[in-house]
Amino acid sequence: xxxxxFYFLMILLFTGIISSTANVVSIxxxxxxxxxxxxxxxxxxxxxxxxxxxxxxxxxDGAGIxxxxxxxxxxxxxxxxxxxxxxxxxxIYNMSELxxxxxxxxxxxxxxxxxxxxxxxxxxxxxxxFILINKVDLEKYIGGVxxxxxxxxxxxxxxxxxxxxxxxxxxxxxxxxxxxGFQVCDDVHCQAYLSKTKQSDIEQAVLxxxxxxxxxxxxxxITAAFHSNCGGQTVNSQDVWSVSTSYLKTIKDTFCxxxxxxxxxxxxxxxxxxxxxQLKHKYPVDDTLKMNSASNFSQNNGRSIYFIDKDLKIPLKxxxxxxxxxxxxxxxxxxxxxxxxxGKGYGHGVGLCxxxxxxxxxxxxxxxxxxxxxxxxxxxxDLSALNYFRQE
Ligand SMILES: [Zn+2]
Ligand SMILES: [Zn+2]
Numbered sequence: 001x002x003x004x005x006f007y008f009l010m011i012l013l014f015t016g017i018i019s020s021t022a023n024v025v026s027i028x029x030x031x032x033x034x035x036x037x038x039x040x041x042x043x044x045x046x047x048x049x050x051x052x053x054x055x056x057x058x059x060x061d062g063a064g065i066x067x068x069x070x071x072x073x074x075x076x077x078x079x080x081x082x083x084x085x086x087x088x089x090x091x092i093y094n095m096s097e098l099x100x101x102x103x104x105x106x107x108x109x110x111x112x113x114x115x116x117x118x119x120x121x122x123x124x125x126x127x128x129x130f131i132l133i134n135k136v137d138l139e140k141y142i143g144g145v146x147x148x149x150x151x152x153x154x155x156x157x158x159x160x161x162x163x164x165x166x167x168x169x170x171x172x173x174x175x176x177x178x179x180x181g182f183q184v185c186d187d188v189h190c191q192a193y194l195s196k197t198k199q200s201d202i203e204q205a206v207l208x209x210x211x212x213x214x215x216x217x218x219x220x221x222i223t224a225a226f227h228s229n230c231g232g233q234t235v236n237s238q239d240v241w242s243v244s245t246s247y248l249k250t251i252k253d254t255f256c257x258x259x260x261x262x263x264x265x266x267x268x269x270x271x272x273x274x275x276x277x278q279l280k281h282k283y284p285v286d287d288t289l290k291m292n293s294a295s296n297f298s299q300n301n302g303r304s305i306y307f308i309d310k311d312l313k314i315p316l317k318x319x320x321x322x323x324x325x326x327x328x329x330x331x332x333x334x335x336x337x338x339x340x341x342x343g344k345g346y347g348h349g350v351g352l353c354x355x356x357x358x359x360x361x362x363x364x365x366x367x368x369x370x371x372x373x374x375x376x377x378x379x380x381x382d383l384s385a386l387n388y389f390r391q392e
Contacts, residue, residue, distance in 0.1 A: 023138040025170065027193055028177065029115065030105065031185040034129045037069035037107040040092065043114060045099025051077060051087035067106070073127040090121040097137070100196065113195045116140040122181060133182045142167050143197035143206045150354060152199060158361035159205030161370055164380070165224040165352065166191055168213040171383075172221040211383040214371065216247055222378055223248065223351075229261035230353035231329040231345025234374065239305045240317060240348050247375040248351050250303065255363075256356035261346035264326045267338045270295065280322065281314050295334035303329055303349070351375065 042059050049057040049066065056077065057066070066084075069076050074086040092101075094117045101119065104112045118135040134141075145166040146159055169191055174183050176190060184190035197203060214222045223245060225237065230253050237248035256262060277283035277294055284290050293308055307314040316328035323341075330343035345353075352374040360370045371378065 227347025
């Protein structure tokens with residue numbers, strides 16, 4: 001046990017979680033957009049702007065509008081009144097813990113987004129686009145992620161749960177983009193982070209769970225997988241990602257059955273379905289019996305991994321990806337010239353079912369109960385308590 005604790009501690013030391021009290025993380029923002037010109041404007045607090053390591057401008061409390069654009073292979077920094085200079089990199093430091101800023105891409109145009117703390121501005125290797133990195137306090141980042149990942153209409157208890165999961169995900173993935181010059185991106189590839197949170201109940205939930213993360217029996221941070229709606233049964237992690245984990249096991253879930261993404265339907269022409277099965281899976285579509293079963297498939301007794309049966313080994317996840325279906329939890333039935341996919345749930349189905357968990361939270365279940373309902377044998381750990389392991 002001591003060895004494992006030591007290993008866990010080393011991860012935390014390596015990633016700077018314990019050694020730094022400020023816990024600033026580097027998050028690429030506007031990841032999926034190519035931006036050539038943008039406007040940076042403080043909302044509150046003072047900022048200091050550094051061009052290639054030297055102070056080149058400052059802004060007082062919430063003042064100033066700065067435009068940054070790519071000229072040749074440099075960054076041109078200016079205000080409305082004057083050009084400040086051209087630089088290889090620009091760093092904008094927040095001078096207080098309450099500094100917030102607005103950012104808006106001009107070419108091509110984007111909506112205004114707001115963020116906390118600082119911003120580092122780099123150019124891509126080909127110098128054709130900006131790489132914008134929000135240097136932000138970990139807990140403030142979690143607030144933005146919770147809002148982006150779970151919306152603005154759920155309960156405080158659910159927000160607490162989502163805060164813990166997003167924090168756990170971040171700490172387990174701090175090196176995911178380290179080769180790119182930042183830690184995680186703001187896209188669904190890592191965790192969606194579309195702005196700072198505007199909701200006080202989310203801020204309250206983040207604060208109430210500050211530092212809490214989820215670990216397994218070996219004290220390793222869990223893969224905090226979640227999805228929109230499981231359709232009534234979650235999925236083993238090995239059935240989606242080929243990796244078995246002790247805590248991501250299939251469970252029956254009745255909480256999500258009447259929620260917004262509980263069911264879906266999709267219709268495609270029989271001829272298209274036939275052509276797909278034949279071309280992609282070499283399915284014997286000219287065999288009437290076989291084609292009959294390919295057009296009458298059900299998962300009424302629980303989730304399957306494969307379509308029709310195990311011998312053919314057509315994974316449902318492949319059909320889901322090819323037809324962009326909401327889930328692998330579907331039945332197929334032929335109606336006239338069409339096959340109808342009748343599906344349940346939305347998402348990969350592994351780990352926590354968000355709509356089920358939201359329903360549980362509304363029914364006054366605690367975030368701890370909800371956590372142990374969806375993840376088997378996991379534990380909540382406060383990062384600050386890890387000093388205990390340090391002294392062992
Ligand atoms: Zn990413
Ligand atoms: Zn569910």
